[in-house]
Amino acid sequence: MADTRPGATARIIRWIDYRLPFVQFLNHELNEYPTPRNLSYWWNFGSLSGIMLVVMIVTGIMLATQYTPSADLAFDSVERIMRDVNYGWLLRYLHMNGGSMFFAIVYIHLFRGLYYGSYKTPRELLWIIGVIILLLLVATAFMGYVLPWGQMSYWAATVITNLFSAIPVIGPGIVTFLWGGFTVGDPTLHRFYALHYLLPFVIVAIVLLHLVALHRHGSNNPLGIDQKGPQDTIPFHPYYTIKDLFGLTVFLLIYAFFVFYAPNFLGEPDNYIPANPMQTPNHIVPEWYLLPYYAILRSITFPILFISSKLAGVILAFSSIFILFFLPWLDTSPVRSARFRPIYKRVFWLLVIDVIALGWVGANPPEGIVVTVGQIATLYYFIHMLILFPLIGKLERPLPLPSSISAAVQSGGARLSGAGAPLAKP
Amino acid sequence: MAPERRWRSPEMLKHVFAAMALSTVLLAPVLVRAADEIPLPRQEWSFEGVFGTYDLASLQRGFQVYKEVCSVCHPVKHLYFRNLAEIGYNEDEVKAIAAGYQVTDGPNDEGQMYQRPGRPSDPVPGPFPNDQAARAANNGALPPDQSLIVKARPGGPNYVYAILTGYKEAPEGFKMLEGMNYNEFFAGHQIAMPPPLSDNSVTFADGTPATVPQMAHDVTSFLTWAAEPNLDDRHRIGFKVIMFLIVAAGVFYAAKRKIWAPIH
Structure with missing residues (x-):
């Protein structure tokens, strides 16, 4: 039978935590x-x-x-x-x-x-x-x-x-x-x-x-503003x-x-x-989640300067992910959330549509209109990343940010009394 | 009531749109591929839908069609005689079916391979010892394995049924290669397999008239089972899992509303 004296578990946890703060760590990172x-x-x-x-x-x-x-x-x-x-x-x-x-x-x-x-x-x-x-x-x-x-x-x-x-x-x-x-x-x-x-x-x-x-x-949060105190969390x-x-x-x-x-x-x-x-299958297609990269890979049908079309396709397909590494610096806007960025808020959806278009291109044999759509969508992807991100940040006039998360919750969300007060655990 | 209100906000609508857009990405490859093929005639299958199960009588008739017609050329590499118990044959029947085949075993103590009657633990032997022998006997064409054919073709059972019933006279001016047959649903319309079924190719013990559509339907059901023998279990367990999850989702949503009530 386990020791059922009150506090036994607590004492064991205290003993362990003194030497290896494991429970403390879980409590801190997953509970509090x-x-x-x-x-x-x-x-x-x-x-x-x-x-x-x-x-x-x-x-x-x-x-x-x-x-x-x-x-x-x-x-x-x-x-x-x-x-x-x-x-x-x-x-x-x-x-x-x-x-x-x-x-x-x-x-x-x-x-x-x-x-x-x-x-x-x-x-x-x-x-x-x-x-x-x-x-x-x-x-x-x-x-x-x-x-x-x-x-x-x-x-x-x-x-x-x-x-x-x-x-x-x-x-x-x-x-x-x-x-x-x-x-x-x-x-x-x-x-x-x-x-x-x-x-x-x-x-x-x-x-x-x-x-x-x-x-x-x-x-981060939908408002994209920092936590300013316990009333925000x-x-x-x-x-x-x-x-x-x-x-x-x-x-x-x-x-x-x-x-x-x-x-x-x-x-x-x-x-x-x-x-x-x-025996080669008629259409070799990757799984759906890799189709956009595959579309970029195939969309370069012409050599670029001294780079062969195949190599250019490979470089662009890999770049489509690698470019994300630089996004924190490509995006020049100081405002995080698209909610307060009237232009970016709309342009964002163009990227979603673009990636879907690339997926469609990747799923189809590269003939006729598919190739053209693929080339336009590939071009747009890189324009979005390399030109639109820096440019919109510079040109756009962001909406005023709320003073704090709790203030926004109080005025824009539910208006219950005490909504702004720090919350104890129930 | 905060949640209701949020559904109506333009931002939430956009989120819904985003979810739809992402699901379009999921569906796109399939939708696109379906468009460039001749539409297959849709059959009613007992195993379709959430509650779909195999019709054992149809599977047994289908096995008979396979055994008496298809197995002349096509193997079912992934089937064992013991699997036939799952389509309603009892132990003695399975033993009798297995014993009707000769299988190669060995080597024995003298180092010789030998023939013996099949046992339930044996795989169903194919008609040819290897692919080369199969090609040699079939004008160079290789009759594919049938035990996964339903899962290995877009359209699944509808495709297999369509091929079996899709033989026609070649249209005027259509150039046929030597020894090929015209089939509406086969890619390129030229198939090496001669029309496999004709009325009364087999005689069903249960008195079902052995018409070509009937035999095609039954053998396709049998091949669907051969490709996906666990479908009945899958559908049954899936229903329970989904019911459980729906209830759990309701409970968790209520708990979430209650816990969050002081904040909203």
Whole structure:
């Protein structure tokens, strides 16, 4: 029987905390953690992506215990998981659709940051760490897609690794090095599997850095103004734990719908055909979440000065993410939230439309109008980043900012008495 | 009542628009691809929808069509005889079906491979020992594995049904290659497979008339099961999960409203 004397648990916790302030740390970062009182549901997507990372790692490890990373056996071993492993179909569909859900959440999280200026001082490093996480996610997802060794796995691996051959002089050598041979084959699959297993843990480490950076100055908020005192914040628990929990449940409903009723909707039928190096599929398309990059890659159909069209496409596709690293300095406006930026507030949606257009271009064979739309959308993406961001910041006249979060909540939001008072935990 | 009011604000509408836009990104590749293909005739399938389940009688008839017609050329590589218990055959029937096949086993103590009757634990043997033999016997064409065909083709069961029933006379002036057949729904309209079904190709034990549409429907159902044997479980568990989540979402929303009441 456990010791039930009053205070026993408290004494043990005190003993541990004196030596290793673990409980104290959890209490400080997850319980008392002062959070702006006005966060909207768009702020749910940070914790949601953290939860998805855990879901992917757990289902992934379970799949790894049954999967065989060899060119001869990989496809059949996935089918064994689907058919003969207890609830193997559930694990695999959770993992497969989980990738799509993860990217959907991360993209919403990213666009939320863009709309509310979450990358601006003092959160530049927080944003940069986030972009690093995005790059690692793309790499991990790509390598994971290769593992079932279906037709689309094989040909996606071939197309993407071949991009490196565009690098002058050393390119072809790099490709052979990546493949571990002279074509995508068994050694490629083995190393992709090893890296697909490794990278998520690297992502966990970087997510922890993301959280350390976040908790340094706390969350941004829809008003984009700093916390000015305890009247502006509420403790994370119970206010945001319950709000995040409700958001999580709604998200799980969407996730469950795909897993149980449309598990292959987001996938490619071709990937249920075993990899065949002798037969190229009619259209090689990546998963939906990589389509915009793919569109940029293909939209450069002409050489630029001395750079071949292929190399230029590769450089631009990578730049489309790398450019985000510089966003804190490209955006010259001192105001964070688009709510108080009359011009940016509208121009923001052009970027959303542009990225959707790029996704559409990436999904279609590059013929006729598709190429033109792709070129315009690519051009616009870089104009938006390199010209509009600096220019709007300079030209725009921002609306007056509220004096504080609590003042704004009192006048614009609910007008209950005491809404501005510091809140004790209920 | 703060939440209601926020729904009407222009900002919230924009947020809704954003969510719709992002879901468009999700759907775009599929929508676009569907447009450049001949629309497939839609069939009624018992396994469609939230409560969809396999019709075991249809699966058994479909297995008979596969066994007596398709299996002459097409393997079902991922199926084992034991799996047939899932479509309603009892243990003895599964044993009898398996014993009707000869499978290669070995090597025995003399180092020789030998033939023996099949057992429920054996995979269903294909018609050819390897792909080269299959091509040699089929004018150079490789009859694809059927156990995943429904998941490996856009349109799924509707596509497989359409191919089976889509044979026609080639239109005037359409150039056919030697040994090919005209099929409305096959990409390029020239398919190496001759029309596999004709009325009364098989005789169903339950007295169902063996018309071409009936056989195509049954064998497509069987192949859907072969590709996705856990669909019944998936639909049943999914319904419970979603019901649970709806209730949980309601409870959490109420809790959230109550906890936040002093702040709103």
